[in-house]
Amino acid sequence: MNIVIVGLGVIGGSFAMGLKEAGYNNVFGVDVDEHTLTKAKSLGLIKEGCKTGESFFKEADLTILAIYPKLVKKFIEDNKENFKPGSVITDATGIKEMFIKDIIEILPKNVDFIFGHPMAGREKKGIDFATNDVFKGANYIITPIERNKKENLDLVENIALKMGFKRVKRITPEFHDEMIGFTSQLPHAMAVALINSDEEGRDTGSFIGDSYRDLTRIANINEELWSELFLGNKNNLLKAINNFELELDLIKKAIHDNDKETLMKYFRRSSARREKL
C-alpha cells in the first residue's frame, strides 16, 4: 500500500514514525519546507519527499493530511484531479462538523475521505518534536459520514491500532465536537487564562508545585492552529466554558459562605470522577 503524508510537522512526522514502526514501507512525504523533507528522508521515515506531491497522489492508496484545518480545503481543490480513483484520504483535524461540511462540498466523488482525530500531540511545532510515543495508549476518533465505505473506515481504524492507539471510537461529527470542546478545548482555554491571570513581577516560578506546572503545560500553544480550532467549534466551546464557570462559581460561593460541608461534597465528587477515569 502506498501512503502519502501531507505535512510532516509534529503530527505528520509522528504518523511517519508510527507507520514505519508498524511496518509500512511505501510512505511518501509532502511538505513546503525543504529541511523537513531532508530530515524525514534521512531518518528513513519516507521513501521520497516533495514540495507539491501530484505524482505521489496519483499512486497513493491512502493520503494522510496533517496540515492546518484551513489549508485542507485548498489542498483538496488544488489536487482534485490528482487523487487515485478509489483511494482514501484521512486527516488529523481537531474539529469536525463545520470542517466536514466545507470539505464534502468540494470533494471529488471517486475518493473516500475518512475523517479522523488522533487524540495525541505535543505543545511544540515541527518535525524536530515529532514522536510516535505520544500515540501509544492514546485515543483515536473516527467520525464516519454517510458516503464512507466500511472497508475504508476499517482501514483507518486498523492503521491507528497498529500504530499503538489503544481505543478507536466511531462517533458523529456533532458528538465529536461536543466532547472535544469539553475534553480538549476547554482545558486549553483554562490553561491560557490561568497563566495570563498571573500578575507581573511576582517571581511566580519560585512558588509553584506540580499542580501549576501541569495546569499550564498546554498554555504553550500553537496560536495559529488553536485559534482556528476554537473558532471552528465556537458554540460547543462556549457551552463547555459556561458549564465550567458555573461549577467554579459554586466553589466560590461555598468558600465565600465558609461552607466546609459543601466544599467537601464537591471534592468527593471530583475525586470519585477522577478515580473512575
Added chain:
Amino acid sequence: MNIVIVGLGVIGGSFAMGLKEAGYNNVFGVDVDEHTLTKAKSLGLIKEGCKTGESFFKEADLTILAIYPKLVKKFIEDNKENFKPGSVITDATGIKEMFIKDIIEILPKNVDFIFGHPMAGREKKGIDFATNDVFKGANYIITPIERNKKENLDLVENIALKMGFKRVKRITPEFHDEMIGFTSQLPHAMAVALINSDEEGRDTGSFIGDSYRDLTRIANINEELWSELFLGNKNNLLKAINNFELELDLIKKAIHDNDKETLMKYFRRSSARREKL
C-alpha cells in the same frame, strides 16, 4: 540531632524518607495509626514510634508537624510542657497568615516555630504513598516571623536543601498566602470544577488526551485537608479565582466575536509566559 515527625502520612512519611537519605539517623515518629508506625519502623524510617510522643519531644531538637492544619493548635496546647527548651518546631501547612496568628497566641516562649511549606505532595493519603522523590527539585517556602532566630531559620533551610529541594524562599506569611492562592489553590479549584462540569453518561474517558488528564489529576483531592486550606485562605483564593475568570471571559468574548487576532494575542502571551517558567 534528635528529630520527631508528628504525622507519618504522605507528607510526614516523605520527610522521614528524605531525612534518612540525607543522613539523619535519630528520627522518631508519632502517629495515631498503629499500622503506620509499624511500617515506618520496618522500613527503617524511624528509630522508634509512638502514638503520643511526650517522651520524644522532651529530647527532640527539631519537631516536624505533618498533620492537618486544624490539629496543629491542639497539638501545641497538649504538649506545651513537653518541648525541649530552645528546640525548634516546623510544619508543612499550606496556609500561613491566619494559621500563624492562631499558633503564636499559644506557643510557649522557649521554643522557636519556623513556619515552612514544602511545595510538593501527592493526591493520595497515607504512608503507603509517601516518597521523597517528590521533594527533589521542588520549591520550599519559609515564612519567618519576628521572634524566629536566624540559626533556626537556617537549620530548616539546610535540612530542606539536604532533602533535595531546589529552592528555599523566605517570604512573609501574607505574600505566601497570596502566591499559594494563585499557584496552588486556584489550580485545585479549577481541576475540581472542570471534572465536576462533565455531563453524566458521555463515556468521557474515550475522548480525552493528555490535556484533560493533566488538568484533572489534582481533582482527586483530600477533601478534609483542602477544604481547610481553601477556607483558611479565603480572600486570596477568591481574588485569584476572580482574576482567572476575568481572563477566561476575555477568551470567551474573543470566541464569541470571531476575533482571531485577539485570541492569537492571548495565546502568544500565554506561550511566552509558559516558556519563561
